[in-house]
Amino acid sequence: MPMTRRPTSRDVAQAAGVSQSTVSLVLGGKWPGRVSPATARTVRRAAERLGYRPNLAARNLRLGTTRTVLLVVPTPSSTFFGSVYTGAAEVAARHGFGVVVYPWPDDTGPGDASAQGGPFASPREAIDGVLASSLAVEVLKEFRDTPAVMLDNDPAGATPTVAFAVADGMRALAAHLGALGHRRFGHVAAAVDQWTFHERGGALAAAVAALPGGGLVRATSAIDVAAAKEAAGRLLDRPDRPTVLVCDDDLMAAGAYKAARARGLEIPRDLSVTGFDDDVLATALEPELTTVRLPARRLGAEGMTALLELLDGRTPEPRSLPAELVVRASTAPPRR
Amino acid sequence: MPMTRRPTSRDVAQAAGVSQSTVSLVLGGKWPGRVSPATARTVRRAAERLGYRPNLAARNLRLGTTRTVLLVVPTPSSTFFGSVYTGAAEVAARHGFGVVVYPWPDDTGPGDASAQGGPFASPREAIDGVLASSLAVEVLKEFRDTPAVMLDNDPAGATPTVAFAVADGMRALAAHLGALGHRRFGHVAAAVDQWTFHERGGALAAAVAALPGGGLVRATSAIDVAAAKEAAGRLLDRPDRPTVLVCDDDLMAAGAYKAARARGLEIPRDLSVTGFDDDVLATALEPELTTVRLPARRLGAEGMTALLELLDGRTPEPRSLPAELVVRASTAPPRR
DNA sequence: CTGAAAGCGCTTACAG
DNA sequence: CTGAAAGCGCTTACAG
Numbered sequence: 030m031p032m033t034r035r036p037t038s039r040d041v042a043q044a045a046g047v048s049q050s051t052v053s054l055v056l057g058g059k060w061p062g063r064v065s066p067a068t069a070r071t072v073r074r075a076a077e078r079l080g081y082r083p084n085l086a087a088r089n090l091r092l093g094t095t096r097t098v099l100l101v102v103p104t105p106s107s108t109f110f111g112s113v114y115t116g117a118a119e120v121a122a123r124h125g126f127g128v129v130v131y132p133w134p135d136d137t138g139p140g141d142a143s144a145q146g147g148p149f150a151s152p153r154e155a156i157d158g159v160l161a162s163s164l165a166v167e168v169l170k171e172f173r174d175t176p177a178v179m180l181d182n183d184p185a186g187a188t189p190t191v192a193f194a195v196a197d198g199m200r201a202l203a204a205h206l207g208a209l210g211h212r213r214f215g216h217v218a219a220a221v222d223q224w225t226f227h228e229r230g231g232a233l234a235a236a237v238a239a240l241p242g243g244g245l246v247r248a249t250s251a252i253d254v255a256a257a258k259e260a261a262g263r264l265l266d267r268p269d270r271p272t273v274l275v276c277d278d279d280l281m282a283a284g285a286y287k288a289a290r291a292r293g294l295e296i297p298r299d300l301s302v303t304g305f306d307d308d309v310l311a312t313a314l315e316p317e318l319t320t321v322r323l324p325a326r327r328l329g330a331e332g333m334t335a336l337l338e339l340l341d342g343r344t345p346e347p348r349s350l351p352a353e354l355v356v357r358a359s360t361a362p363p364r365r
Numbered sequence: 366m367p368m369t370r371r372p373t374s375r376d377v378a379q380a381a382g383v384s385q386s387t388v389s390l391v392l393g394g395k396w397p398g399r400v401s402p403a404t405a406r407t408v409r410r411a412a413e414r415l416g417y418r419p420n421l422a423a424r425n426l427r428l429g430t431t432r433t434v435l436l437v438v439p440t441p442s443s444t445f446f447g448s449v450y451t452g453a454a455e456v457a458a459r460h461g462f463g464v465v466v467y468p469w470p471d472d473t474g475p476g477d478a479s480a481q482g483g484p485f486a487s488p489r490e491a492i493d494g495v496l497a498s499s500l501a502v503e504v505l506k507e508f509r510d511t512p513a514v515m516l517d518n519d520p521a522g523a524t525p526t527v528a529f530a531v532a533d534g535m536r537a538l539a540a541h542l543g544a545l546g547h548r549r550f551g552h553v554a555a556a557v558d559q560w561t562f563h564e565r566g567g568a569l570a571a572a573v574a575a576l577p578g579g580g581l582v583r584a585t586s587a588i589d590v591a592a593a594k595e596a597a598g599r600l601l602d603r604p605d606r607p608t609v610l611v612c613d614d615d616l617m618a619a620g621a622y623k624a625a626r627a628r629g630l631e632i633p634r635d636l637s638v639t640g641f642d643d644d645v646l647a648t649a650l651e652p653e654l655t656t657v658r659l660p661a662r663r664l665g666a667e668g669m670t671a672l673l674e675l676l677d678g679r680t681p682e683p684r685s686l687p688a689e690l691v692v693r694a695s696t697a698p699p700r701r
Numbered sequence: 702c703t704g705a706a707a708g709c710g711c712t713t714a715c716a717g
Numbered sequence: 718c719t720g721a722a723a724g725c726g727c728t729t730a731c732a733g
Contacts, residue, residue, distance in 0.1 A: 088726080423711035
């Protein structure tokens, strides 16, 4: 056996003086009662000595399953998706599945030359299912006829979905602000064509319209500190300056903070600001940010549970996860 | 052909009235000159109609290669690793390779119950190589005898490595602070047993020792805003309070900001603070953070280049990437 | 308790 | 221009 070739189960069999099927039985843990303990030991020793590792492509082909799932996330990954992964991987591990992440280039983040050219080479990997997070439905075209679950997307679509109740969260936020006395709202909206942002915008508009004397102005920007600062600045420079800036993302709220400071406005005395997500950034900022917490880890966990049901031939129930208002120090009654 | 089974190239062949090998030739793009255009068209139509997609496990087994690489990153993923991925994926795509991410649970981030149990189920996927980012060498045990390149790790190790010149960066930072007049340094150090942090600590200690009258105190913490705030607080409460807090990470610098504010210290007037990485956070903070920029995207790109050389049978040169000082508004001369 | 054999679905020489 | 066949390295009935 030349050194250059990676050892196969056949090599191990030869070294141990048994048949290749015995090797497979032993290393697959299916030997008790079928192979003598002595033989099993010999086989394991030989495998160890040769540094044998099974060829996964062969196993996958034979079994017709890989027990691994692809988690597709937007490329400019935030800590949010780390949590989504953790939740998904925990559930998967309990069922003997692995999870691998495939970043999908999107135009959500700061302008990125590479992101223009569409997706990178897709993985040449055999996978059993796809979990597509916070992305356009077109992702699924890439993995068509692979069982898939969408995360944080329109539950009304054809694909099983686990969504956040973002509209609820936005309504709770608007109620909080309304109770503080705010009437002139500014919406620093993400310029991203995704269900979750449409939901947020719609819910905010409806809530403000329902408020006696309520008014809403909007500026859109990329999910990016500098762009959000710019957009927030446009709102703050209006003659009828809003008393609160509702931002579609914690990162955008950081931009709003900077726009306010640049104009000598103190938060929350002169201006209230809110975010969305409850990222680490929310408590890194000063004052700490009032925001809507999206339970990222649960999103991953519930998404994986739904996907495993789907792989099991069942039809997962649509799931909705609570979006909870977290009041911190960036909101206060408007200055009169 | 029952509806339940996924179509194979054999099904396509039957539908098109040709042999299975012809199907393979046509769909693999190797038909010109070997199959008539008319037949090729028929085959493609049949494949389209049946919704045929090749079985990747079979292809991988047959070819003995998957042309996909695993990028292993620490689980509590920051935006940093998004950039590493982008760089790696760009280079990979130019060579017909795909990249898939495998988050490795570590104890770097905030305490996470799930992270205690060691790695999640590893991917059952056949891969050609591994790019292991900012992680302990033990990661490689999991993928032993798979060609691997380490990122941001000790270049003196056995595995080919692409490292940042973090010691250079730290020295530049210390020189900047020394020139401003700082002598009493506090180091808010990451309690993480990794080469990159040992380098930072060593370089800082040496630079301060070389400064006439220089003194250094240190507190360690997890890479986490709350923990870093606590550690920074311990330093600030000392009778010989440092005039500058050098933090091992931008996120930790955010904690130092909070500790300073809690004590009524204004940055940079009463206290200078520095970070490391130049994450989005660095410019989200107020005042904007003086830090050391680590070119994450280049790390991914150079790492992939090295890995492709390795897969090609060559021995990659050790590579070192510059770590550049970025002076912003959080550093100033110490108050006298 | 052990082995010989089939077969997962591809790609690619090889023969015609 | 087209097809029959080998073989990648496994797992798992099946026979002994």
